[in-house]
Amino acid sequence: MLLQISEPGAPSPSQQTVRRLAIGIDLGTTNSLVATVEDSGTTVLADAKGRSLLPSVVRYHKDGEIEVGHGAKLYQSEDPANTFVSVKRYMGRGLSDVAARGEVPYRLVDMPGMVQFETVAGLISPVQVSAEILKALRERAEQALGGEIVGAVITVPAYFDDAQRQATKDAAALAGLEVFRLLNEPTAAAVAYGLDQAAEGTYAVYDLGGGTFDISILKLTRGVFEVLATNGDPALGGDDFDHAVYDWLCERNGYTALSAIDTRRLLSAAREAKELLSKLEEVDFHTEMSDGSIANIAIDRTTFTRLTEGLVKRTLSPVRKALRDADLTVEDVKGVVLVGGATRMPIIQAAVAELFGQTPLTDLDPDKVVALGAAMQANLLAGNKTGDDWLLLDVIPLSLGIETLGGLSEKIVPRNATIPVARAQEFTTWKDGQTAMTIHVVQGERELVSECRSLARFELHGIPPMVAGMARVRVTYQVDADGLLSVSAAEQISGVEARVEVKPSYGLSDGEVARMIEDSYAHAKDDLEARRLHEQRAEAVRLLEATEAALAEDANLLDADEQASIFEGLRTLRAATEGTDWLAIKGAADALNELSTEFAARRMDLSIRTALTGQRVDALSI
Amino acid sequence: MNQVMSPAGVGNHFELLQMPVCFRLDLAELDRHYLEMQTRVHPDRSANLSDAERRLHLQWATLTNEAYQTLKQPLARARYLLKIRGVDTQEEDNTAMPTEFLLEQIDWREELQTAAGDRDACALGRLVTRLKVERNTLFETLATLLDDDHKLPAAAALVRQLAFLDKLGRDLNDALAALED
Known part of the structure; x- marks a missing residue:
């Protein structure tokens, strides 16, 4: 076969038509999925055996081997202390947060930042466990698509706070995934539904997953998905229904203190009974316990309803709160979308139908809809043209505040603020001659700081001594499109500044993530170098493509000298990518970024001027 | 601010x-x-x-x-409009209010506390409705002051009153939300 050569100057066909491989990942409490957009449509990618759901279960072996998914799930009863299920519940959580949830088969270790697990393979953090699940999904996608993944959209519960979001992003970094965006699960579901059915109007997405509950109220207008309000419970899900059945089974069978293995067995039986009760009026089966005795699993739907109606009610109050925050009533809601495997329970469907006075929509598979929406968004963010175009405007779920005198939280960014958002507020000193100030960043709705989640604490030093109340310390909160916060503080008179990415108290610092990545390559330094080279090359290719596309569109915004210097920067970077020195590639990329800063600003101005047509443009001095 | x-x-x-x-x-x-x-x-x-x-x-x-x-949001808009016209609404420093308005505030607060104490969602709902009507009336006056009569200091005084009602609205919302817990 002859090799093809394109015409000089013409864009190479591969650049023009090849789809950039982007994936959407639903990193669930119970199961995880990966989906992508192909020419034939959006599909969930299955494993070699045709299974789409990957159980979110990871087992650690003594020899360092790590098993993920179906294989690991088989051992959750045999080896419960080293086999992690529902790890999502531990993301960004301290020991005191998870202790309240009752008995678990794991050996929990209190660590600054986040709880960790003691395993046969040593101390493992929830972030590492999640990273293993992400890695398995990435590998599945690479095999199915036959190429390298350029980036992913990973979904998180809308009600996840900053620490939980940051933990998820850290897990992606560990798994070697470029994250285009953290996307809220109900919003992802809305994208899949909205685009599928060309919906317009106000919709509610009721998302009950394995371990989390979200409600989002969205307004859909001509391709814009605007989240009006969101609420939820980050520690309520299908698992809790299993536990309710489990408790009842313990009581019926006269069990008081079960071993870790038997706890797992009976929980699995409880889950099976719950799932069967979605189709049957009653179930009656047996399961063998470790001592050879038989546990009787007999329960009917009426009993199940009685055991779980409290849990169902707990989902309805966030719904009412979200509606109130959106200043809407149930009559304003045109449709209700059910998402998450737990919404298959008739008791849930009936409660939602009664509250909203309409039959909820279940057209799309509630297990897959989030991954499908994430894949569509990933495809859009990767820059693949689809003809369809849409915009997501999402919100932060919980207010962000700062600790003031008396342990009170002063809210700086209110809940349900559309992101990205930045807010600044001025504070002053309390004592004469005070030269430092502690900035304590918290998240939550309560007035007392002790009842909110502590996100970060940092100090601003070097304030010149002044009379109390004279200093002007301006604290700025910036929340980006992933819902992640960064905080800076500056004393206005002296210009003293401090800045923090909100990570220390409940997330991993960049250093810790870097250390974990290095640890995973501890035995092979070459691998680490190879990975860095690979990452820098991928980043360079993205920058080259972006810059070339920008030049193709808007070269006329630059004079000849400016064009020449950017062309030179492109040449230098392209030449560096041919080599194997990742530092040289990084240097050339940074230089090109620097060279294009002014160009980027002019392109932005042009775009905004185009938006602001008419006379008023000149008045706006941009 | x-x-x-x-x-x-x-x-x-x-x-x-x-x-x-x-x-x-x-x-x-x-x-x-x-x-x-x-x-x-x-x-x-x-x-x-x-x-x-x-x-x-x-x-x-x-x-x-x-x-x-x-x-x-009308209150934020009015505040901002005054700001770009060089009028500071002085919401933190200027607490001078007409006596009648302050007495009304005390009444509102008492009713809110009673309804919240009794966990009476209906009573709280009625307060929400009444507050909406009250605010709309004030916003109409504000529109006249700002757009027609250009009486900016009077508008600033009204913004200060509306800020009280805004806070009351948020407290009512919180009281309703607390009934859910």
Whole structure:
């Protein structure tokens, strides 16, 4: 076969038509999925055996081997202390947060930042466990698509706070995934539904997953998905229904203190009974316990309803709160979308139908809809043209505040603020001659700081001594499109500044993530170098493509000298990518970024001027 | 006072969202202009672009959200309108209020406390409705003061009163939310 050569100057066909491989990942409490957009449509990618759901279960072996998914799930009863299920519940959580949830088969270790697990393979953090699940999904996608993944959209519960979001992003970094965006699960579901059915109007997405509950109220207008309000419970899900059945089974069978293995067995039986009760009026089966005795699993739907109606009610109050925050009533809601495997329970469907006075929509598979929406968004963010175009405007779920005198939280960014958002507020000193100030960043709705989640604490030093109340310390909160916060503080008179990415108290610092990545390559330094080279090359290719596309569109915004210097920067970077020195590639990329800063600003101005047509443009001095 | 860090050189929120500089706004038009702007500047439009372009999108999208939130809510809009006309509403320092208004506030607060104490959702709901009517009346007066009569100090005094009612509205919302727990 002859090799093809394109015409000089013409864009190479591969650049023009090849789809950039982007994936959407639903990193669930119970199961995880990966989906992508192909020419034939959006599909969930299955494993070699045709299974789409990957159980979110990871087992650690003594020899360092790590098993993920179906294989690991088989051992959750045999080896419960080293086999992690529902790890999502531990993301960004301290020991005191998870202790309240009752008995678990794991050996929990209190660590600054986040709880960790003691395993046969040593101390493992929830972030590492999640990273293993992400890695398995990435590998599945690479095999199915036959190429390298350029980036992913990973979904998180809308009600996840900053620490939980940051933990998820850290897990992606560990798994070697470029994250285009953290996307809220109900919003992802809305994208899949909205685009599928060309919906317009106000919709509610009721998302009950394995371990989390979200409600989002969205307004859909001509391709814009605007989240009006969101609420939820980050520690309520299908698992809790299993536990309710489990408790009842313990009581019926006269069990008081079960071993870790038997706890797992009976929980699995409880889950099976719950799932069967979605189709049957009653179930009656047996399961063998470790001592050879038989546990009787007999329960009917009426009993199940009685055991779980409290849990169902707990989902309805966030719904009412979200509606109130959106200043809407149930009559304003045109449709209700059910998402998450737990919404298959008739008791849930009936409660939602009664509250909203309409039959909820279940057209799309509630297990897959989030991954499908994430894949569509990933495809859009990767820059693949689809003809369809849409915009997501999402919100932060919980207010962000700062600790003031008396342990009170002063809210700086209110809940349900559309992101990205930045807010600044001025504070002053309390004592004469005070030269430092502690900035304590918290998240939550309560007035007392002790009842909110502590996100970060940092100090601003070097304030010149002044009379109390004279200093002007301006604290700025910036929340980006992933819902992640960064905080800076500056004393206005002296210009003293401090800045923090909100990570220390409940997330991993960049250093810790870097250390974990290095640890995973501890035995092979070459691998680490190879990975860095690979990452820098991928980043360079993205920058080259972006810059070339920008030049193709808007070269006329630059004079000849400016064009020449950017062309030179492109040449230098392209030449560096041919080599194997990742530092040289990084240097050339940074230089090109620097060279294009002014160009980027002019392109932005042009775009905004185009938006602001008419006379008023000149008045706006941009 | 909350304020956004803005990219240098922007005129004001009204100009950014291409709305006339006045209190009575066509909110449907405001929505359209906001979405048109976000369609261009939202960070999702730059996920695939250079770092410089991503930074600019973040800044502009942040500013656009701030402008929209300010203009959409009547109290924030009035406060902002007064600010760009050089009138400080002095909500933190100036606590001088008409006696009649203050007495009304005491009544509102008492009713709120009673209803919240009794966990009476209906009574709280009635207060919400009454408050809405009360605020709408004041906003109409405010529109006249700002757009027709250009009586800015009087408008600032009314903004201070409306800030009280705004706080009351939030406390009512919190009381209703507390009934859910």
